Amino acid sequence: xxxxxxxxxxxxxxxxxxxxxxxxxxxxxxxxxxxxxxxxxxxxxxxxxxxxxxxxxxxxxxxxxxxxxxxxxxxxxxxxxxxxxxxxxxxxxxxxxxxxxxxxxxxxxxxxxxxxxxxxxxxxxxxxxxxxxxxxxxxxxxxxxxxxxxxxxxxxxxxxxxxxxxxxxxxxxxxxxxxxxxxxxxxxxxxxxxxxxxxxxxxxxxxxxxxxxxxxxxxxxxxxxxxxxxxxxxxxxxxxxxxxxxxxxxxxxxxxxxxxxxxxxxxxxxxxxxxxxxxxxxxxxxxx
Numbered sequence: 525x526x527x528x529x530x531x532x533x534x535x536x537x538x539x540x541x542x543x544x545x546x547x548x549x550x551x552x553x554x555x556x557x558x559x560x561x562x563x564x565x566x567x568x569x570x571x572x573x574x575x576x577x578x579x580x581x582x583x584x585x586x587x588x589x590x591x592x593x594x595x596x597x598x599x600x601x602x603x604x605x606x607x608x609x610x611x612x613x614x615x616x617x618x619x620x621x622x623x624x625x626x627x628x629x630x631x632x633x634x635x636x637x638x639x640x641x642x643x644x645x646x647x648x649x650x651x652x653x654x655x656x657x658x659x660x661x662x663x664x665x666x667x668x669x670x671x672x673x674x675x676x677x678x679x680x681x682x683x684x685x686x687x688x689x690x691x692x693x694x695x696x697x698x699x700x701x702x703x704x705x706x707x708x709x710x711x712x713x714x715x716x717x718x719x720x721x722x723x724x725x726x727x728x729x730x731x732x733x734x735x736x737x738x739x740x741x742x743x744x745x746x747x748x749x750x751x752x753x754x755x756x757x758x759x760x761x762x763x764x765x766x767x768x769x770x771x772x773x774x775x776x777x778x779x780x781x782x783x784x785x786x787x788x789x790x791x792x793x794x795x796x797x798x799x800x801x802x803x804x805x806x807x808x809x810x811x812x
Contacts, residue, residue, distance in 0.1 A: 542812060554640075554749045557753075560754070563755035564645050569617060572593075611690030618666075644759075644763055644764065646667050661734060668684060670705060689703055748777045752783075782801065786802065
């Protein structure tokens, strides 16, 4: 239904795009924000380059990988090495603030609006910026949660204390063996609550957030609802992008706005309801 050959890009000037986006925000009865990795990248949460070397040059020298994403899949020989890497990764990408105030600017734009956020990001940037937790649905997990690797249960466990301890006490790219996290229910190794395979735990909080999102969309079906997509690529398009396109196609009052540098497009079937902005998200939001 949504092949790349049937998509369109906006040809309006930058100032025209800003004016139209402000009008859409002003007239929308509700806003659903769909956020992908590009939004956090715009906020400075990049996984390679200078930021990677600042925090992981020692891992790069020993193991030969050149970005945080690859480091997460490296076949470490021991759990002590594995958790030395992951505790540092989680510390800087979950418990440190984003370098740039992109999320806070987005919250300012949504002030007084009836909004909900659907995101595939796992870095907790929305809550750290002050977004209402009851208006957020993290579909792919949270760096701040552990789960059993089995899993033996459909529970998740807050990990801040464990992560900070592992990051602080690691030496020679290893953590002490007594800090390797284990499931408090069965004793198996813990792992991150990230959707990487079918062992991903969807706990009670996950299902509650899913219900709140579904209820928000249901209550505004047929309304003038703005689907604002920020930094969403094609890794998991069915969660946000294709979902938004379908919702807009089914509702003539709905509008679709996509802001994404180098990847801003929409199907021709919703061309008249769409605004596609090929720009840096942070720069665009700062102009509004």
